[in-house]
Amino acid sequence: MYTRRDRMFIAFLVVPSFILLGAVVLYPFIYNLILSFGNMNLTRIRDWQIIGIRQYVKILTEPMQPGFYDIFFKTIIWTVVNVVFHVTLGVFLALLLNQKVRGKSIYRTLLIIPWAIPQYIVALTWRGMFNYEYGAINLILTKYLSLPAVEWLKSPTEAFIACILTNIWLGFPFMMVVALGALQSIPQELYEAADIDGATWYHKLTKVTIPLIRPVMVPAITLGMIWTFNSLNIIWLVTNTGEPSDKTHILVSFVYKAAFNFYNFSQAAALSIFIFLILLTFSLIFMRRSKATEAAY
């Protein structure tokens, strides 16, 4: 179908990227897979051996500190709570901005700012704000709301909540902007028709708005879930590598710790594979259910 020259041109376009991606994505992936069946750690970096699926069995059955299932459970909570807040706040604000509001573009710009700031700065700044004595959060709680100060960073639950708050702040603008784009593409006539039929705002929301922004929101939510599940910066930097005593980890931050602080390379590799499989399964199910893949091809 293509001539020789066509084929040369296609190769010229695509081959360089494939080589690059093969070298930096495919090769590490395969190496990671092999590593996960081995026993490499800091003392055995050159003379490690393949030991089969022992790393996987160990993760699932041996009690470790903190336990795999605890971390897994916490990761689920982390992902669900964050994404639920991102989507609700995002859609809510988008609905407000989609009316005739004076200063709409200024509001929009100011509300995007959390998304625009580099994540590590967000994390370090919020960590400072959660400081017990001098942090702004406790100052507001005690001075303006007459509530007791909270030891945000010293106990596991509070530290985890602190991370979630930070991440909610960081993530709602993305959903807001996506939802706003989707809302603007809804034809106004539909609302006029609904008005004529005497629909209340609630009916308009559930029967017109939500069904029509769904096709855009579903891929965005899937992406948001994956990003949140995989988000390392906030947990790692807000809790300063998982303080107190590694009790605030989600899966990815625990893998990072296992790899680069404990140097259990093979264990970390096995955990990485777990995370990848979880996300792959989730996305396949979610995308198939919502039939969003039909639009993607």
Next chain:
Amino acid sequence: MTVRSKRTALLGRFLTHAVLLLFVVFSLFPVWQVVNISLRPGNQLLSTSLELIPTGATFENYVRLFTEADFLRWLWNSTFVSLVVTVTGVVFASMAGYGFSRFRFAGRNIGLLSLLTTQMFPATMLLLPMYIMLIKLGLINSYLGVVIVYSATALPFCIWTMKGYYDTIPVSLEEAARIDGCTHFSAFYRVILPLAAPALVITALFSFMAAWSEYLVAAQILQDTRLWTLPLGLKSFESSMSTEWGMYGAGSLVVMVPVVLLFLALSRWLVSGLTLGSVKG
């Protein structure tokens, strides 16, 4: 319109503004914190007041940032790494995206799917093998390592964005150019590429930010303080919280203002790129 419905409309508008303002305060609060801290004089770094501008505000921290700390070196290192990643991203993504958009070749669907799959890789999955490989090659403490990892993380998204944008440009444009005697390459380079400028800008911005704002990879690969990029430098201020908190504020502001402005200017395009890439494919 009756008086009553006018009144509810007015109330509705008032509530809308009130809620929006509340969220604007929420969004800007941490930014204000950074500004505030950066302006505090040395003896008030650990203050418990919540004044809008600290008493005795001074630019002392900014001066110290450039004179006492290695900030200029970090700035240079970060700029260098980010620019290399940007060029890599733009060149490879603009070509590969075009290939995926215009031609049907063996491996196309697998290629596109595998680009999506990379989004599900946890960071450690690429970082750990690379890290071990770099140790074995003796390449720890080299920019080559970070540039490779950053390009690898940014490229899949960039290719998708470019492909999505090329898809919206009619094929008839190239056909016309070909009839006029253009080669494949010059039809691409002279006709299509200029039209894809918005997507190129997004690709450039995204690759730049991927490198400019990255901490966790750099922390493992760049251990020599002379090679530090901005994130590593700013984190080092924070680690010694009590002493350098003011310089942290000043440094963060200098680092984030340009990227935030750039981001805001381009945000409209960024989102259309995202939705084009993910929805219409």
